[in-house]
Structures are given as C-alpha cells and as structure tokens.
Amino acid sequence: MGITIGGTEPAAKVPLVEPALSARVDTTWLRLAREHHVVDAEGRFLITTTMEGPWVPVRIRGEVHMAEYLVGHNARPGHAEFVTMALDGSVMCGVTTEEYDVWLVVDRERIKTPPPPPPDMEAFRAATRRKQELEKLYAPERLEQPLDDGWVLLAFHRHTKNLRRLHEIPDEVSRSLFPGLLGDNHPGTDAPPYRLAESQAWELGERLGVPVDTRSFGYFLEFQPAEVKGRQSKVRAIAPGLLS
Structure with missing residues (x-):
C-alpha cells in the first residue's frame, strides 16, 4: 500500500x-x-x-x-x-x-x-450510501435451500476480488448453455471456472434476468456441488487468482 x-x-x-x-x-x-x-x-x-x-x-x-x-x-x-x-x-x-x-x-x-x-463529510456519506446501494444490488440474498448440484454464474469485483454475486442457472438454461452461448467451448464439470467474455456475460444476464456490469465485475461459469454453493453463498469467497 x-x-x-x-x-x-x-x-x-x-x-x-x-x-x-x-x-x-x-x-x-x-x-x-x-x-x-x-x-x-x-x-x-x-x-x-x-x-x-x-x-x-x-x-x-x-x-x-x-x-x-x-x-x-x-x-x-x-x-x-x-x-x-x-x-x-x-x-x-x-x-x-x-x-x-x-x-x-x-x-x-x-x-x-x-x-x-x-x-466533504456529506459527500463522503453520500458516496458511502451509494456504495452500500450498489453492494446490495450486486450481493443479493443468499441462495435458497435446498440446493442441487449445477451451474452457477459468479461475479467477482475487479478491484476487491471479492465474490459479489452468485446466481444459480436453471436446468433449462444450462441445457442450451454451451451450444447457444459458448459455441465450441465445453468446460467440464470438474474444470476450473470458465471466464465469460463481456458479450457472453451480457447474453447470459439477459437469459437469467439479472443485472450485469462488466466494468466492475469479471464473470465466470462454474459447475458446483450443492455443498460448495451453500458455502460460497454464506461467506462470499474471495476469487482464487481468477482476476490476477
């Protein structure tokens, strides 16, 4: 620092x-x-x-x-x-x-x-309130139980590297995900998180009905067991070198 x-x-x-x-x-x-x-x-x-x-x-x-x-x-x-x-x-x-x-x-x-x-303390407080509003928007409530194994959309903040969003991808979306969104790319269920291009992140956001901000966040797809989903939903895990 x-x-x-x-x-x-x-x-x-x-x-x-x-x-x-x-x-x-x-x-x-x-x-x-x-x-x-x-x-x-x-x-x-x-x-x-x-x-x-x-x-x-x-x-x-x-x-x-x-x-x-x-x-x-x-x-x-x-x-x-x-x-x-x-x-x-x-x-x-x-x-x-x-x-x-x-x-x-x-x-x-x-x-x-x-x-x-x-x-200016008033400006400082206003900026703090704005930051809290953004964090609330991009860090929604924890995933609802019960959780199943499946694909998730991860959004890591580019500056803090913290996981700020975690969205489950419905089965009907994930079935068409690879050919419709990723083309010839087929990340395996045991592969590391797959980084989405900005256009892919925007397209998937539209399909899921969730906000996307590619300036502030890097987006990834990952197949997660239910236990991992629950753990990340609680602790907002830090990106393991994904945005380095």
Whole structure:
C-alpha cells in the first residue's frame, strides 16, 4: 500500500508471531502516537489506508481496534496497513506489515506541507450510501435451500476480488448453455471456472434476468456441488487468482 517510507527505521516492531497481535499493535501505535503528538489531547487525529488519502478526521472514543480491521488485501487481523497523522500535519505514524514484523514508523522530516483538507463529510456519506446501494444490488440474498448440484454464474469485483454475486442457472438454461452461448467451448464439470467474455456475460444476464456490469465485475461459469454453493453463498469467497 506504499506506507513504508524508504530508508526510515521503524520506531517499533511487533513480531507477527506475537500472541494477541492486533491488540499489541494497537497498544504500540497508541503509545507512539501519544508520545509524538500524532493524537492530540482530545484524542483527535487523521487517518488513511493509503498514502494518497483521503485523510479522514477521527477521534478516539474508548478502546482502539484498528489493527484488527485495517489490514492488507486478504490479510489476517493484526497484519495492519494504515497511516495516521497529526491534525496540523506535523508528524505521521505509519503502520505496515513486513515479512516477520509489523513496523510502526514515525516521521517528521519528510512532512513539509500540511495535509490536504479533510473530505466533504456529506459527500463522503453520500458516496458511502451509494456504495452500500450498489453492494446490495450486486450481493443479493443468499441462495435458497435446498440446493442441487449445477451451474452457477459468479461475479467477482475487479478491484476487491471479492465474490459479489452468485446466481444459480436453471436446468433449462444450462441445457442450451454451451451450444447457444459458448459455441465450441465445453468446460467440464470438474474444470476450473470458465471466464465469460463481456458479450457472453451480457447474453447470459439477459437469459437469467439479472443485472450485469462488466466494468466492475469479471464473470465466470462454474459447475458446483450443492455443498460448495451453500458455502460460497454464506461467506462470499474471495476469487482464487481468477482476476490476477
């Protein structure tokens, strides 16, 4: 995420094998943040998950639980990736996960200008609501039981790689699927997921009556046993390298 500052030694390290890793990272961050005045007397500071921002103003209320959730892509709790900064932009404390430790880096020398102004919170909330609306649209209710073995349409978000849509394909559609939609391609029932071209995804979406967004999602066909359908329906499994 670009948080590590080249040539800067960490102010503290927390080994990844440390018991209660998330709590230890949070405790170490809070100690450094208070010592170096990243957090002011009222518990206020700026935070971002990328060096490009946006910097969001926050305030500590109660216990700190950042390292558990602000982690790298597909990383475990405690494998933290975030940057915090004093409100006046005078000092920064970045947290990043390296090979064996979580590094906490305090930096004053490289900060020459105040941080960018905080985002318009109303616009931020509106964007959040819009994101939630889209996620609701593209992550419908779980598949209804009972489930049978059969073909499914999978839609993985191109940025997060998360499975956002999972649609069962009715038998009457799947019987005509290969000759009518895929032509000479015949993925087997034990084959890896078959990636659909954009035109194929649009055609299948029309047949199934489901929304298709090929800019945001990559679409795949897969034959799944009922048990796999049920598991993916519950956990929204991450794409196993499909969109790499």
